[in-house]
Amino acid sequence: MPANRAVIYRGPGHVEVEDVDYPTFELKDGPGVNPDNVGRQLPHGAILKVVATNICGSDQHMVRGRTTAPEGLALGHEITGEVVETGRDVEYIKTGDLVSVPFNIACGRCRNCKEGKTGICLNVNPDRPGSAYGYVDMGGWVGGQAEYAMVPYADWNLLRFPDRDQAMAKIVDLAMLSDIFPTGFHGAVTAGVEPGSTVYIAGAGPVGLAAATSAFLLGAAVVIVADLNTERLEQARSFGCETIDVSKGEPADQIEQLLGIPVVDCAVDAVGFEARGHGDNAQEERPATVLNTVMGVTRAGGKVGIPGLYVTGDPGAADEAAKHGSLSLEFGLGWAKSLAFTTGQCPVMRYNRQLMMAILHDRVNIAKNVNATVLPLAEAPQGYSDFDRGAAHKYVLDPHGMIQR
Template sequence: MGGVSLANNKGVVYQGDGKVTVEDIGYPELVLRDGPGVPKENVGRKCEHGVILKVITTNICGSDQHMVRGRTTAPKGLVLGHEITGEVVETGRDVEFIKKGDMVSVPFNIACGRCTMCQQQKTHICLNVNPERPGSAYGYVDMGGWVGGQSEYVMVPYADFQLLKFPDKEQAMEKILDLTMLTDIFPTGFHGAYSAGVSMGSTVYVAGAGPVGLAAAHSAQLLGASTVIVGDLIEERLRQAESFGCETVNLQEHDRLGEQIEQILGVPEVDAAVDAVGFEASGHGESGEQPAAVLNAIMDVTQAGGGLGIPGLYVTEDPGAQDKNAQKGSLNVRFGQGWAKAHTFVTGQTPAMYYNRGLMKSILSGNAQIAKAVNAQVISLDEAPEGYADFDQGAPKKFVIDPHGSLK
């Protein structure tokens, strides 16, 4: 494959201050070179167990947006993107089962497959890929410095363990807008609903009608929920939730969530709730940010013994927070209330591999309609900065980047 490494590779690069640009980032190799956010111990790490992918689709994620807004310690020059679907164009010496030409979904968590956590399917807290803490992802702050995939080509380590191969390429291209959601957003939404204990007949409240909230709402339906209620401040996003059968509450207009739920269900509580907002939350009917507002609200409206799935992102450092404690990730959560109601909390990154194969089957059978639920919209790589700007304004869309025009 010597000749291929001369190929160009453009990618989406974080420039600080709410800005991203599309730059030449160099063709990937089967080694992690020094660069923005790469810990010293990871520099020069050999990846003969990895592959080079030609990126077919790569999505913009809400957690990318937190970085781009300057709400993390992400360094300038970071190549973004952890939602990657692609075709294998080169395999490392140690790759045994994945072949050139395979079309694959990449779980956003980077995982070695060898440590005690990976052996327990807890791939979101792999111990070997990030010297700074358990867990890793592509193109993300504090996640080991692995280069992101909002680009034309990307290197993926531990390919045999991690990659989900699609059984049929032609069928995969027909369903690509659904399958592109398997890297992160669909498993993450599903994890939110599943870990909250949603089952046949459950009533569910989902906080946030961004893409993950919409994915959680659709997942709750797939799990058999009887009613799914979605709350948000943006009317257009709520209409998107209504388009596939959800009830909605506009939190801009109503600050008493329990009362709104009672109007829908006849009781002011739900069986289970999902926080798909995270740390940049706003208070209901109050101005300014209140990072614990959603957590406190879902404890309020979830019945005793209920579950709270929390796929919304919370960070250890938020330099942009208005509150000193929130800058260190300390929030004013009414934990006593959750304790008194014997709530179950499930937090953290989603172990995407735990869910992605089953969700792929649901997509291929036509059972899951995730692209429709999240309103997938295809853009080119050069349109990525515009996509980020629209998404930042609350556009009710999930932007899917098509770097090579493969979807035309």
């Protein structure tokens, strides 16, 4: 049995790469594992040799200590890998297949899965609908920032790449299919982006840049990306976005300078609960700022996509209400403008095959647009540190040295 190493959360601001157990077809007890999931048998699973596994902004929330994640949690929900073993009930996925793993863990059997709502599967997390690998309050499924990882319900969850050589030539782009590309695309789709749209995207991190890429893929005429980080705004401009530095004033005023009117057709919140203020308040944490802004700058009758993460428990929040997920929303404004909102995990399987085809046939360069940067697994702690400081990179970990650089 091969050795295995994984990225482990060791408290706020601290991750380590440590030796861990090789995965098996049983969910064992460990940090964050729901007691009702302990001992769960997984004959429908597959064990992967991890080819690429990414650091996500959602991971960063945990590492900053902004969730109730337990120490010892193995991190990572963005996984691309090679199948090295399958459980006895796996029928279609085969050893040697190169696959993408949706970050949502879904059974394929419950009502929500059958309706395509794989982000809120009813059977994988005893706490509440929806689950993910290596994430707090998500059932305790072991994270995939590791050399080897186990994926349950393999026939249902795994997206097989049709040609191994073609896939390996584009593996850094394809690594974005596990989360941020479908998540950004979901934000743009649910915001109603269509040919000729003007789009406001709050946040120039990897998900915001993926949403901007998706907006162009859907035919948007103007994509405006807003952030405080000048390096990330420069990255957005590198593929045709207009940009707004929210530290320099209200977004509506800057939108008017770009478009002649202070509103856009649709908006995407790719920031989430660690939002900061605008203008003179740009260095203060104000978790409702982005939600209130997107309501203000979206035209009456428009739509808002909210792939940015919001949580029910934030021990590091700026005020008591926000610690319990309660924010000071100007909801009356959204109601008065008849806005439509879509929130929650992206149902990755709704989009990942189509986006895979766009990558394989050179219709999109997602790795370039998000500035994907490959690191060996041993350098994961440095990647987390640099990402926390606002580096304009999407860090891709290469546990086995399989990615050509």
